Structures are given as C-alpha cells and as structure tokens.
Amino acid sequence: MNWMAWTQPTAIFFAVIALMLIAMTVWELRSPSAPRRGFLPIATTRGDRLFIGLLGSAYWHLMVIGLTDWSIWIATALSAVWLFAVMRWG
Amino acid sequence: MKVQNNHAWWLVLPVFALVAFSAILPMMTVVNYSVQDIFDPTTRFFVGTDWYEKVLTDPRLHDSLLRQFIFSACVLAIEIPLGIAVALSMPTKGRWASLCLIVLAIPLLIPWNVVGTIWQIFGRGDIGLLGWALNALGFSYNYAADTLDAWVTVLVMDVWHWTSLVALLCYSGLRAIPDVYYQAARIDRASSWAVFRHIQLPKLKSVLLIAVMLRFMDSFMIYTEPFVLTGGGPGNATTFLSQTLTKMAVGQFDLGPAAAFSLIYFLIILLVSWLFYTAMTHGDQNR
C-alpha cells in the first residue's frame, strides 16, 4: 500500500465519499426514490442529485482555488450548502 | 418493461471488480499524489492545495486547454458533416457495401502511432507524396517548421483517421430506417433535401449524439498521433492537453502537479460526458 502514498486528509476524504455511498444505498433499499423535478432542468433521482452535488462541489473548490485567495474551507462550506440545496430542492 | 431484481448485481460483479481494480485504485493514488510533494516513495511532504493553485494559474495549461478546445471544435465541425455525407453516399446492399465498409474501417484499425508515422512519411517534403506535391504546386509546405502547416496536417490526419467512425455510425443509423418512410416520401414527391431533413436527420439524432460524444472525447485526449507526427511542435503549436500532462509526469517527474492536472482534466471530461449522456438518455425518455 505504500506506493499509494496515503495521507490523512485524503484518507478522510475517501472515507467520507464511501460513507455517503453506503448511506445512500441503505436509504435507497429502505425507501426507494422516484425521479422528481426540482430546480434542476431534468427529473432526477436521489442518486443523480448526489452525483450532481458532488461534481458541483468539485468545481466550486477549483473555482475558489483558481480565482480567489480565500481559504479552502470557504469552498468546502459553499459546497456543503450547494450539496444540501441540490439534495433537498434539486 | 424490465423487472426489478437486485440479484442482478451478481452478474455485474465481475465487471465491477475488474474495472474498479483498474480505475478506483489508480484514481485514489492520483488524488493522494496531488496533495503532496514527492521526491521518492519515502520522502514526501503534504502541501495541501498548492499544486492545484499552481496548475490552475499556469499559462501553459491555459494555452494547451485553449488549443485543445479549438482542435476538438475543428474536428467536430469537419468530421460530422463529412461523415454524414459519406454515409449517405454509400451503397445500401450487396458486395459493394461490404467492400465500402471494409475500406472505411481500415484507418480505424491502424495503431495510432502508425497513423502518425504514415502521415509523417506522407507529408515530408523530400520523400512524401503530399509534401512533395504541395511544394511542386508552389506552396511552401513544411509541417515541421510552420505552425499553420503543422495544425492543418494534424487536423487532416485526424479527419483521415476518424471520419470513418462517424460515417459507419451514421450508416448503421440509416440502415435502421424502415423502407416505408422512403416510399411515403416518394409518393409525396419529396425532394432529396426534404427526405434528408425530415426523415433521415431525425432518425440519425441518437447515433449522431454518440458520434459527437465519442469524437469529442477521443479528440480531447489525442496524444499519440501528434506526438509521432510533430512531437508537439513547432514550438508548442500542436502540444495538446495529454501531451502537456505526459511531459510533466514522465518527462519532468513532477508527480504532484501532474496528478493535480490529471484530476482537473478528468473533471472536465466527466462534466462534458455527463452532459452528453444525460442529453442522450433524456432524449430517449421524451420519445
């Protein structure tokens, strides 16, 4: 495993992603979701919204890093808000 | 209507395991590399998002990204219409159709570096037919020294290499149109343009979407052909994204920046392919 050059932050990052996926799977098994229409232009299922949320978060981070001098935590906070908004109203 | 059955996962498991092994482990490694300064496997330092900042503000990356988009746009603008035209011109059945299919498929079956080699030989002024003919006609043509010539050569090479794919996709799409449609058009005395516009083009929509997607993706990651043909030159004129990346990772061994660059590259591809895919499957639902 040494060649993979793990660090603590990336380990936490992947653990969080894995936990999200597991949680979504359990949730979906307990109560399957139907596609619905929110503020996004297409009908989405819960899984679709998670994907859109995560992809959007990645771009938020890139934008904050590339265009501003803000701390990375501001980007993370922005992403959390965005992720929540997409999951809830998307 | 498909049946809901979660046991189907067992059938998908081998694919999942195989692709996950080759995709997820390397992807995790790239993420790990991208936040560290690596000298050798035991000497490495955590640097946070420094590499991302460096790569995102690097003019080299901006240039090759811009070149890449222009190149992909040119490729699509030439290959899609040409592919449709060729597909419409192909015989529909019989021995000639088989022969056409085989001839069209030949460029697709040539290893990519051999494609580069073919055009390298073909385009040279001293020993190549193309370069020699152009020079004899009075154009000063030299793909190794002139930026415009290099660009045009790489572009023509890509058209040569990949238009067949678009043509074959469209051809198979056209074959899927039932004869009834054409008969109706004949009764209505529709012009050939009207037939194309109102019968063939709508039926080709989904195939074209695939063609555009495949061509965009593949042209966006083009590496081997320009590498062999021009080596990215003259200057950096034909250095596209993949090549900048490979230079960084293998040539200069800058693992951290290369990894950050890889991830940004991957995110661009992911976004675009997701948009295409959604458009594709969403179009299906509307039908």
Place this chain on the structure above:
Amino acid sequence: MNARKLVVLLAYVLFLLVPIYWLLNMSFKSNTEILGGLTFWPQQFTLDNYRVIFTDRSWYSGYLNSLYYVCLNTVISLCVALPAAYAFSRYRFLGDKHLFFWLLTNRMAPPAVFLLPFFQLYSSIGLFDTHLAVALAHCLFNVPLAVWILEGFMSGVPKEIDETAYIDGYSFPKFFLRLFLPLIRSGIGVTAFFCFMFSWVELLLARTLTSVDAKPIVSVMTRTVSASGIDWGVLAAAGVLTILPGVLVIWFVRNHVAKGFALGRV
C-alpha cells in the same frame, strides 16, 4: 443524384487510400531509393524490409507480444461483459444507471491520467512487463465498450425466449450458454472485433506497462525510430504489417459490423 453520391464516395475512398498506398509503396523500396527521389512505383522491387522484420527477434516478437495481449484482453473482456450486459438488458437493479455511466466514464478517461498509478499498481503486484498487465489495463476501456455493444444486441432478443426457457426447466447457466449465446452470435463477433481493435491500436498504456518481455510492436516501432536514425523502409514495412491483422479481423465480421456500430440503444 447518383453521380454526385459516387463522386463523394470515390473522393473520400481516394483520400483514405492514398496515404496507405504511399506506405505500401515505400515498404517495397530500398532506403537509397526512398531518399534518392520520388518514385510512384518501386523501381527496384525489394522484400528486404520485410525480411528484416521476420528475421530480427526484437521485431517479430513485438508482433507476437501484441497479438498475445490483444487476444487475452478480448477473451477477458467478453467473459466478464456477457453476464453484465445480460443483467443490464433484462433487469433494473439498485444503482444500475449510475453503474452504467460510471463504466462509460472509464471509457472516456484519458489514459494519460492513469499512466503513473498504473505503473505503480502493476509493479506492486508483480505484473509489470507481463502480457496480463497490458490485457488488464486495456479492460479499463474495452469492458465498458463491450457491455455497451452487447447490451444493445441483447435488448434485441425478445424476453419471451428467456421466460419460455425457464418454464421448460432450463437453469440459468444452461439457458445462457446453450440458448442465449447462439442467438447473439453476431453481436459477440462484433464486440470481439471492437475489443481487438481498441486494444490493438493503443500505445500509451502498452508502452508504459512493458519493458522487455512483453514489449508490443507499436512501442518497438517508436523506440527504433528514436534510437538509430530513421530506417524509413523498415518502418513502412512494420506499419504495413500492423494494418494486416485488423483487415483480417474485419473481414470475418463484415456482414455484422454495420449493426455493431449502432453501439446499443439506438
């Protein structure tokens, strides 16, 4: 109308074939003739360039290595893709759409991204410079493609056949191997063709994952060129020889290939 079609087609075919003609032309010339001046036909027809390739071990072993890992990859891809494509074409299951998209993204990921970690990954499990390593690495883009194409062919087989078979007491493996696979024979042929093709033409991963024992022909070519000046005649001959396997393979699937290019779901 028909004349115009013919002109378009002929012009395009000409455009495709002229560079190949030039390659073929050069492969039959000696180097002095190539560099001496432009000739449209070999003045002194020679097979020396081909002789070099067939007698020099570093050249012909390149071909054997390439063929070996390409065939290995095609077999692996088909074996894992067949059941998966069946699942996608017949059932809905948890996360099926996302899984399908994830598979496709791997088809679209630039190999350059995976270059270094691949090298590390296969070194760490001791597969570096083996045919299996290249075959497995090429699965990354061939398996998703195989699933995609096969799914299209399988969706064309009516579901009633499955149901009747189960009622008649067929078990799943027996049904799948005896009844279902023969029905999509042409689909399997076309898929094999596509796997063969994409594995055969790939350079970057194959070059990164091999050094000596499994070195593919495409990489032999680039290294020979950079090492000892350029031997144009041999290079051209090697190029011609890399085109042949593909042409041979497409000959076998020529009647189904149009359908295969529809790439499923069309």
